[in-house]
Amino acid sequence: ETGVTQSPTHLIKTRGQQVTLRCSSQSGHNTVSWYQQALGQGPQFIFQYYREEENGRGNFPPRFSGLQFPNYSSELNVNALELDDSALYLCASSPPNGGGNEQFFGPGTRLTVL
């Protein structure tokens, strides 16, 4: 069974640029959530996707957007990057029967904004 995978593993961008991060959910999982983990802090919920629709959003501005595809993989897009966007971005997937309660995390993408 393949776990959650994310790409790329590391990324360096400059302020004002745009970035797209990718996530492949674990086999059989149909719900994907994204989290931002700043250095020394716990992960913070960005949003969740279920059946290709946004299904809940945390306290993040609209320049954070996402997509989910028919194969349940997902993208996180961040526009107009700011220095404070530097963080580890985590993707988590959930199985259908779990109702999204148990989430399985990928290794993350470390984004550095200069």
Place this chain on the structure above:
Amino acid sequence: AQSVSQHNHHVILSEAASLELGCNYSYGGTVNLFWYVQYPGQHLQLLLKYFSGDPLVKGIKGFEAEFIKSKFSFNLRKPSVQWSDTAEYFCAVNGGNAGNMLTFGGGTRLMVKP
């Protein structure tokens, strides 16, 4: 809004010492509770979870946690730690009006001296 507090930010123990990490959450409704662990260089992994039933939950690697509803607490314990338990530990909660969104505490960094 839900919040999760982990009171110990850094803990240093010698091997064979007992461990207890504190976790308190703010939401008074029905919640699901989790402890995740992040070993150095690895992704977040689920240690244990509480959905309902017996408030004493046993997880992997000899960890256990006790849900005390009256205290809004879900403390993590291990009778005898090993050097390989060196990691960062995160308490998380979801449920109620926050739905499937996981709210994490700030984490506790545990170092076990051999």
